[in-house]
Amino acid sequence: MKKYRYFMDIDSEEQWLNKMAYKGCELEGRGLLSYRFADEASSDNSTIRIDYRTFTHPEDFTDYRTLFEDSGWKHLFSSQGLHYFRKEDANASDDIFSDTESRAGRYKRLLQSYFALSFLFLSFILILYTTKALTIDLFIRPQSLYYTPGLWDKTGAAFIRAFLFETPIALMRGGAGWIVLFSALSFFYLFMKTYKKYRKCLYVQ
Structure with missing residues (x-):
């Protein structure tokens, strides 16, 4: 199942x-x-x-x-x-961690992993931005991903055909940037959330 x-x-x-x-x-x-x-x-x-x-x-x-x-x-x-x-043993403790210090250790190891991943994706964003492979227009002007000359001046069926033809290509161009940004923000969020739990464990001690 x-x-x-x-x-x-x-x-x-x-x-x-x-x-x-x-x-x-x-x-x-x-x-x-x-x-x-x-x-x-x-x-x-x-x-x-x-x-x-x-x-x-x-x-x-x-x-x-x-x-x-x-x-x-x-x-x-x-x-x-x-x-x-x-x-497996009914007489065993209900937790794999014997004390708050070992439990805090789990959060500390997760923190180190999330920090490394956040740094990796943020560095990747910086590299893409400095090489012009990623620009602010990607996020505030999605239409900039469409390279067809005069696309936005077309009307009716001509516009629909051109728009539908290039949309898959535009999504491939912009998709990578959005994925990298989302990944960086996600790992940073996990880092902050885990940090609070880590601090809470230390406080309990």
């Missing part, structure tokens, strides 16, 4: 997965915009937790998994630095 969802917040994703687990939906994997659950309902509605961490060496990842499994948490799968765990 597949469920299509997109989360910009790791805590919201975790809450939703636990609601699905409560309904008997056993998590098996995930794609870019989808989650895969076992076809048959499970009577085991164990808790799901998510951590974020990257590894340079395979043995570090093996030690990481072993540490959690020894604590009663089964590693289900990993996706883009996110690691999904399910509580």
Whole structure:
């Protein structure tokens, strides 16, 4: 069974997965915009937790998994630095983090990732702008993407034919700029949101 969802917040994703687990939906994997659950309902509605961490060496990842499994948490799968765990031991803690410091560490690692991605996309925007590949007109005058001479002076069927012919090309010209801008703003938003959670964890300490 597949469920299509997109989360910009790791805590919201975790809450939703636990609601699905409560309904008997056993998590098996995930794609870019989808989650895969076992076809048959499970009577085991164990808790799901998510951590974020990257590894340079395979043995570090093996030690990481072993540490959690020894604590009663089964590693289900990993996706883009996110690691999904399910509580297997009824006597294990309800959280994979033993204290607020380790929980704050997860947010700190996410912060570093979001900052790097924000910086990357903002740098890309600057490069495109300085090389004239991206201009302000793209955002305030979308019609500047249309290069057909005299297009906006045409009327009737002639205008419609010319407009429809060039629109796909114009979208390809402008699409990249909008995607880069949206990505930069999205990662910056995630950075600020995660920073607030990180600060909150430190305050709780």
